Amino acid sequence: MPARTVSVPVRWGDLDAYGHVNNVAVLGLLEQARVQAFWDPGAPVLPTLAAGTPVQVVVADAHVTYRKAIPYVQAVDIAVTVERIGGASFVIGYEILLEGDVAVKATTTLVLVDVATWRPIRLDEDQRERLTALAPSPMP
Amino acid sequence: MPARTVSVPVRWGDLDAYGHVNNVAVLGLLEQARVQAFWDPGAPVLPTLAAGTPVQVVVADAHVTYRKAIPYVQAVDIAVTVERIGGASFVIGYEILLEGDVAVKATTTLVLVDVATWRPIRLDEDQRERLTALAPSPMP
Amino acid sequence: MPARTVSVPVRWGDLDAYGHVNNVAVLGLLEQARVQAFWDPGAPVLPTLAAGTPVQVVVADAHVTYRKAIPYVQAVDIAVTVERIGGASFVIGYEILLEGDVAVKATTTLVLVDVATWRPIRLDEDQRERLTALAPSPMP
Amino acid sequence: MPARTVSVPVRWGDLDAYGHVNNVAVLGLLEQARVQAFWDPGAPVLPTLAAGTPVQVVVADAHVTYRKAIPYVQAVDIAVTVERIGGASFVIGYEILLEGDVAVKATTTLVLVDVATWRPIRLDEDQRERLTALAPSPMP
Secondary structure, eight states: OOOEEEEEEOOGGGBOTTSSBOHHHHHHHHHHHHHHHHOOTTSOSSOOOOTTOSEEEEEEEEEEEEOSOOOSOSEEEEEEEEEEEOSSEEEEEEEEEETTEEEEEEEEEEEEEETTTOOBOOOOHHHHHHHHTTSOSSOO | OOOEEEEEEOOGGGBOTTSSBOHHHHHHHHHHHHHHHHOOTTSOSSOOOOTTOSEEEEEEEEEEEEOSOOOSOSEEEEEEEEEEEOSSEEEEEEEEEETTEEEEEEEEEEEEEETTTOOBOOOOHHHHHHHHTTSOSSOO | OOOEEEEEEOOGGGBOTTSSBOHHHHHHHHHHHHHHHHOOTTSOSSOOOOTTOSEEEEEEEEEEEEOSOOOSOSEEEEEEEEEEEOSSEEEEEEEEEETTEEEEEEEEEEEEEETTTOOBOOOOHHHHHHHHTTSOSSOO | OOOEEEEEEOOGGGBOTTSSBOHHHHHHHHHHHHHHHHOOTTSOSSOOOOTTOSEEEEEEEEEEEEOSOOOSOSEEEEEEEEEEEOSSEEEEEEEEEETTEEEEEEEEEEEEEETTTOOBOOOOHHHHHHHHTTSOSSOO
């Protein structure tokens, strides 16, 4: 199965004054899903985020559609896929699942950049292969 | 001038381990720009966010394009416009300005909902008028 | 054993520009430990935090000693005990454990208040008993 | 007057599900007050927080007493003083003022450390002098 589903714990502090998970906090849950899915210490899909590394993975674009309010729950399941792979960038798709429904649907475009020059770095073959393993087939 | 530009203070805590304002924190800055532009206590464009109010304004969609990393600065100027007005919803456009450049460009779709039923509530004439005052002309 | 140890997931977003878990985020981890230890849906020690409930549990005091910087890890174990029980308040003790060391030691004083009047509410016998079950013996 | 009072903007996102500024967010406001009071670009009291600097200022202890709930307001005034100066550390005192009352009273102990070795660095004469200028006299 190409999508990887991770369980991301919700924090009580993610709720806003409306008593639901705040829309900003939702983007934080997606960030956390991405970290858990792509930088699993056991089998990282991408280079580590350790300080001092010359390569950073930065978010160039985020698009989030909020379909259903998320109340306080202990954790949400988030399905993560690679939707597109470009030269120096790739698009991750997310679905936050809540009691069988898709509460949130989102994409983020990530770019590898050189820390010193802040310029994009092409994905190498190894990285493309590991990203492809998380993509639905056939790739769009 | 139809856009309203607000100064939103950046917090040191908005920085992430890369030393830039985190992409999630950027969405928080946009939320804050929206609150400052639309719920100014002196001249609120929309109903107050006070607890106990029967109407909530919820974010249905957010699309953020990150063009330039934002370092630690005391505050950023954010230009806010109303880009589209629907029956029960409207779209806000944002530009975070950094030393003359647009560092971030974004839109959020907001919907008025009834707290009890969580159903959309149509914007009334008064609200449409105040929103239109923040829209570029002619409206798209 | 009187202390309850909970595993609280750390988020990448908890790191600050120094690459360690930010001191403010640490207080958020303690809040989350408290929620997990005291409001476990299966066996809540205290009344639920559901919206509309007439009783709130508010933090009156927090004292945190940071002994060791916490790098990015997937989760930290936090030992939670009830250190003192007063008329309308109680003190929770926390230890964040990191590779066998106590990285953070903290206490928070919590008070039950009436939502309408914001006045303290005495802990009832049932609540005192459940809190005592989490206290080291003999109680100080 | 030895205390420096800074205005720290509150964000709507600082509110929690109770509709008040969350206790964790309060610690964030204090962090921000400290940054504004001590690292004012025009007249920094302490070395800059720029990335790559060999010295970090870390929080070793934080003690916050919450006296009054803070509702959503645009900004709070925070009075900041230096309460004690040690060899490699100093204690900052804070008061969050709300309509004439002290809503929050707090102290944080800060330590200068060497980034490479994570060991304390003694405050130099220049730093002690600038810190003393923010202390009430006579110093305790």
